[in-house]
Amino acid sequence: MSQVTRRALGWGALYLGMALLPMGIALLRAPGEGRGLWVEFGAMLGLLALGVMALQAVVSGRHRWFAESLGFDNLLQFHRRMGNAALVLVLLHPLVLLTARPEWLGYLDPREEAARALTLWGLLAGTLLLVVSSLWRGRLGLSYERWRLLHGLLAFGVVAGGLGHALMVGHYTAGALTGLALVGVIGLALVALLESRLLRPWRLRRRPWRVVEVAPVRGDATTLALEPVGEHRLDFVPGQFIWITLGETPFRLQQHPFSLVSSAERPRLALTAKRLGDFTETLPEVPVGTRAFVEGPYGAFLPDVDNPSGAVLIAGGIGITPMMSMLRTFADRGERLPLWLVYANPRWEEATFREELEALAGRLSLTVIHVVDDPPAGWQGESGKLDRDLLARRLPPDDGRRDYFICGPGPLMDAAEGALIELGVAPTRIYSDRFDMV
Numbered sequence: 001m002s003q004v005t006r007r008a009l010g011w012g013a014l015y016l017g018m019a020l021l022p023m024g025i026a027l028l029r030a031p032g033e034g035r036g037l038w039v040e041f042g043a044m045l046g047l048l049a050l051g052v053m054a055l056q057a058v059v060s061g062r063h064r065w066f067a068e069s070l071g072f073d074n075l076l077q078f079h080r081r082m083g084n085a086a087l088v089l090v091l092l093h094p095l096v097l098l099t100a101r102p103e104w105l106g107y108l109d110p111r112e113e114a115a116r117a118l119t120l121w122g123l124l125a126g127t128l129l130l131v132v133s134s135l136w137r138g139r140l141g142l143s144y145e146r147w148r149l150l151h152g153l154l155a156f157g158v159v160a161g162g163l164g165h166a167l168m169v170g171h172y173t174a175g176a177l178t179g180l181a182l183v184g185v186i187g188l189a190l191v192a193l194l195e196s197r198l199l200r201p202w203r204l205r206r207r208p209w210r211v212v213e214v215a216p217v218r219g220d221a222t223t224l225a226l227e228p229v230g231e232h233r234l235d236f237v238p239g240q241f242i243w244i245t246l247g248e249t250p251f252r253l254q255q256h257p258f259s260l261v262s263s264a265e266r267p268r269l270a271l272t273a274k275r276l277g278d279f280t281e282t283l284p285e286v287p288v289g290t291r292a293f294v295e296g297p298y299g300a301f302l303p304d305v306d307n308p309s310g311a312v313l314i315a316g317g318i319g320i321t322p323m324m325s326m327l328r329t330f331a332d333r334g335e336r337l338p339l340w341l342v343y344a345n346p347r348w349e350e351a352t353f354r355e356e357l358e359a360l361a362g363r364l365s366l367t368v369i370h371v372v373d374d375p376p377a378g379w380q381g382e383s384g385k386l387d388r389d390l391l392a393r394r395l396p397p398d399d400g401r402r403d404y405f406i407c408g409p410g411p412l413m414d415a416a417e418g419a420l421i422e423l424g425v426a427p428t429r430i431y432s433d434r435f436d437m438v
Contacts (some may be wrong), residue, residue, distance in 0.1 A: 005428070019051040025181045026172035035171075038070045042096035043172065048408070050162040052082060053127070054189035057155050060195040061196035061297060062243075068267060072241075072299050076434075083131050090127045090413040094120070116168065123161050130154040141280055145345060152197050159190060169343040182413035201241045201250035201297065209269070210428065211246075214284065219321075219345075219352035221274040221318060223261065223303060226292055234294060239301035239405070240263050242294050244271065246286065250293035259321040259407075260297065263328035267300035269294065272352065274318040302326065302435050303337065309402040310338030310365070312395060314386070314416045315347060316408025320352055323407065340395055344371040344412060346385045348379070369394050386412060388419040398425050406434040 026047055034040070058081045062072070094174060098104055110117040130151065134136045137147045154398055163186045167173050173182055213225035226244075228234075234242070241259040245252050256279050262270035273280045301322055303311035313323045320343060330337070348370075357368050371390065375383040382390055396402075404425060406416045421428055 002243040014057065014358045019048065019055055022051045022166070022182060025178060025185065028181075029172070029175055030175075031171060032218050035190055036100060038096060038100035044095055045096060046093035046162075047091055047166065047172070048185065049086055049093055049156075050159070050166060052086045052089060053155075053159050054186050055187045056083060056086060056157055057193040060155075061192050062295075063192065063196070063297075067369055079210070080134070083134060087131045089128055090124065094124070097362040119161055119165055119168070123165060126154050126158045126161065127307060130158060144256070148186075148255070149253050152193070156190060156193055159186060159193075162186075166280045189412060198218075201245075201293070204245075204250040204293045206294060207293070208259075209294055211286055211288055211290040211292060212268070212282075214286050215386045216284060216286060217272060217352055218354065219274060219318065219350040221272050221352055223270055223272045224272075224283060224286060226261075226294065228267070229291070233267050234269060234297065234338075236260060236264055237296035237300075237302050238295035238329040239322045239324070240299040240325075241433075242269070242271070242296035242298070243247050244292055248291055256294070257298075259325065261321045261324045261328075262323065263413075265329055265332040268365075272318070272321050272324075274352075276318075296405075299433070301407075301431055303339075303403055303405065305335050305337050306356065307337065307401060307403065310340070311398050312402060312404045313341045313410075314404065314406045314408070315341065315343050316412035317350070317410030318352060319406075319412075320431075321407075323405070324356075327360045327364065327366065334367050339366045340369065341366060342369045342386065342391070342394065344372060344408070346373045347373050365426070370410060386415055386419070387424050391416075391419050392423055398423060402429070404430045406430065410434065 006381070023044055055081060057074060059082070094108075106112050108117055108120055110121075128298060133142060133150060133154075137144075137226075142150070152255075159269060162184065166178055166182065173179050177304075188225075208229040209226040210229050211224055212227045213223070214224075216225045217223050238260070238432075241257050242293070243255050243257050245255045258271040258273055260269060262268060273283055275281050275283070276426045303313075303326065313326070315323050323341060327341075330339075341357070343351065343354075343357070350352075350369060352371075359365060361368050369382060371382040371384070371386055374386065375381070382394065404420055406413050408416075413434060416430065417430055421427060
């Protein structure tokens with residue numbers, strides 16, 4: 001069993017234990033009277049939903065103590081899928097109970113007991129809105145900033161409301177010890193949420209940065225360079241990313257993730273973004289001197305420089321940015337590990353950093369393979385879509401030790417991952433950064 005598999009199984013077991021913890025606390029003091037199998041099953045579904053929702057607040061908080069070992073991209077995909085699972089649990093909880101005891105429909109009538117009924121309806125609506133607004137943010141016309149505020153408020157409200165509901169029902173949570181244990185467990189999740197949204201920005205106030213350069217680059221992209229205000233600096237490894245807030249205070253809804261494109265050997269930070277959304281559209285107009293706040297670094301997207309087999313980097317479009325940080329850092333350090341870069345773009349004119357890549361190929365043991373979907377007249381390189389045949393033709397045979405790093409649009413990444421697996425590359429040696437955190 002590989003180390004990656006052991007780590008995944010270990011964290012999976014821990015997650016399952018934590019999700020079941022509210023149920024376990026409730027069962028420590030199981031009441032004597034039985035209410036029937038389906039009623040008890042419905043109640044357990046509610047406690048499991050509470051545990052999963054509480055963990056959602058922890059998983060999304062960018063906490064390094066577990067996120068680094070799992071990979072932020074993997075964690076994000078897991079968070080999204082468990083959000084859907086939590087919604088199913090929340091909906092099944094009342095459905096099973098009301099099917100078993102139709103007379104309990106009166107609990108949803110605000111004319112009977114307004115506080116109880118409104119809490120129940122609010123939990124259902126809040127969970128539904130939480131999931132729907134995340135899955136279809138674009139279709140709903142929600143800006144990232146408004147969605148982020150809504151997401152945080154709904155997450156806090158649903159978890160706190162679920163805890164209140166469990167305590168109000170009292171069947172399994174009666175008694176000071178049981179109630180305090182449940183409050184303590186769920187309270188820790190709420191504290192983790194508040195730490196990521198309030199305490200972390202508060203600490204960033206002491207480490208401001210400022211924009212020192214705004215430069216257009218090929219591919220309708222913009223590079224922002226940042227320098228620290230004061231004596232602090234940010235130590236990072238190439239391939240990592242940061243969350244950046246522009247403005248006079250870190251307490252802004254406008255916080256966005258970007259891969260660092262600069263060398264880890266230099267104190268100046270740089271990021272490059274293509275004009276693809278509301279925020280990135282404004283980057284060319286950012287005034288030099290603008291204050292910024294940087295949270296991070298995050299991620300673990302780095303080749304092993306001691307691996308004699310080297311690494312293959314596969315990038316699409318602006319997905320070249322973490323690769324550029326790697327290559328610039330390796331060039332500054334004089335590293336000579338063998339590298340292959342497969343860089344796909346719709347058109348040759350959109351190949352960001354193509355001139356610098358040519359220069360880096362002379363400083364590193366680097367083979368650059370450009371793939372252009374719509375090549376210009378006289379093009380001598382690879383054309384069309386990235387697929388298994390292209391990789392088999394241009395890359396050396398896999399030796400069982402080489403690592404593969406992929407970053408770019410979703411379809412390209414799916415194609416690259418599938419092609420590498422078809423060529424016999426173990427999935428545990430394929431590292432992906434999907435650029436879709438928001």
